[in-house]
Amino acid sequence: MKELIPLRLSILGHPQRLAVFRLLMRRYPDQVPAGEISDALKVKSSTLSSYLSALLQANLVTKTREGTSLRYQVNMETTRETLDSLYLDCCRGRPDLCTSYQQPVAPKERHMTDRKYNVLFLCTGNSARSIFAEAILKSKGQDRFEVYSAGTQPQSSLNPIALEMLKAKGHDTSALRSKHMTEFIGEGAPDFDFVFTVCDQAANEECPTWEGQPISAHWGMPDPVKATGTHAEKSLAFHQAYGVLQHRLQGFAALPFDQLDRISLQNAVDEIAKTSD
Incomplete structure (x- = not known):
């Protein structure tokens, strides 16, 4: 939803939260266990939990439970929604700014x-x-x-x-x-x-x-x-x-x-x- 865009941008403005989001984007479509994210980024589990909670609050990632493990995945729908908002609203769809993002061809x-x-x-x-x-x-x-x-x-x-x-x-x-x-x-x-x-x-x-x-x-x-x-x-x-x-x-x-x-x-x-x- 459009009212969540400022929150998402604010959350991604934090370097460590952005690092978590980028890792999950690279691993898409995997659902990645929290422990693996913690090990890869060398972040304490308690600290990672706060980063993931913020990303979940902004609906930028989704969470599923598999046994005792919590797994996280990028929410592609809301990610696209956020990028579209930047392109269409903030940048007014200017092709000189966003041509590579909007590139429609192979x-x-x-x-x-x-x-x-x-x-x-x-x-x-x-x-x-x-x-x-x-x-x-x-x-x-x-x-x-x-x-x-x-x-x-x-x-x-x-x-x-x-x-x-x-x-x-x-x-x-x-x-x-x-x-x-x-x-x-x-x-x-x-x-x-x-x-x-x-x-x-x-x-x-x-x-x-x-x-x-x-x-x-x-x-x-x-x-x-x-x-x-x-x-x-x-x-x-x-x-x-x-x-x-x-x-x-x-x-x-x-x-x-x-x-x-x-x-x-x-x-x-x-x-x-x-x-x-």
């Missing part, structure tokens, strides 16, 4: 079917999940995508079980390596159309603002590298992660990119994030 305003889309997958170690995503999308869309992956804290080498599985599934692993995301920032870096985080920890971190306003989404899933037990049990965790990504990327590769505007594409990749098998 990434880079290009609907050409003969161009390739640049896609980046991010996780923490860049040794398994993001490598899976890179290999899968390369195999599914060689003519449509230039695919990259990187880590916020990359490992020195790829996970051996991940490599073993990719080879068994017929993927060419010769060019795969663990990379830091700084390789893709600054002069000479690809101009990305899509940036996906595939692990919660990477999404919790403050990633750079990517040039060109790529569409971004969080496709989080459990880390198979952390699986314990026998070799067979560990392999099962890797197969499950591969299967989830394969299913998601099959849906992503099938999207009619040249027919969808930016908002439709964003909604589509957010919806794909809900696919778990």
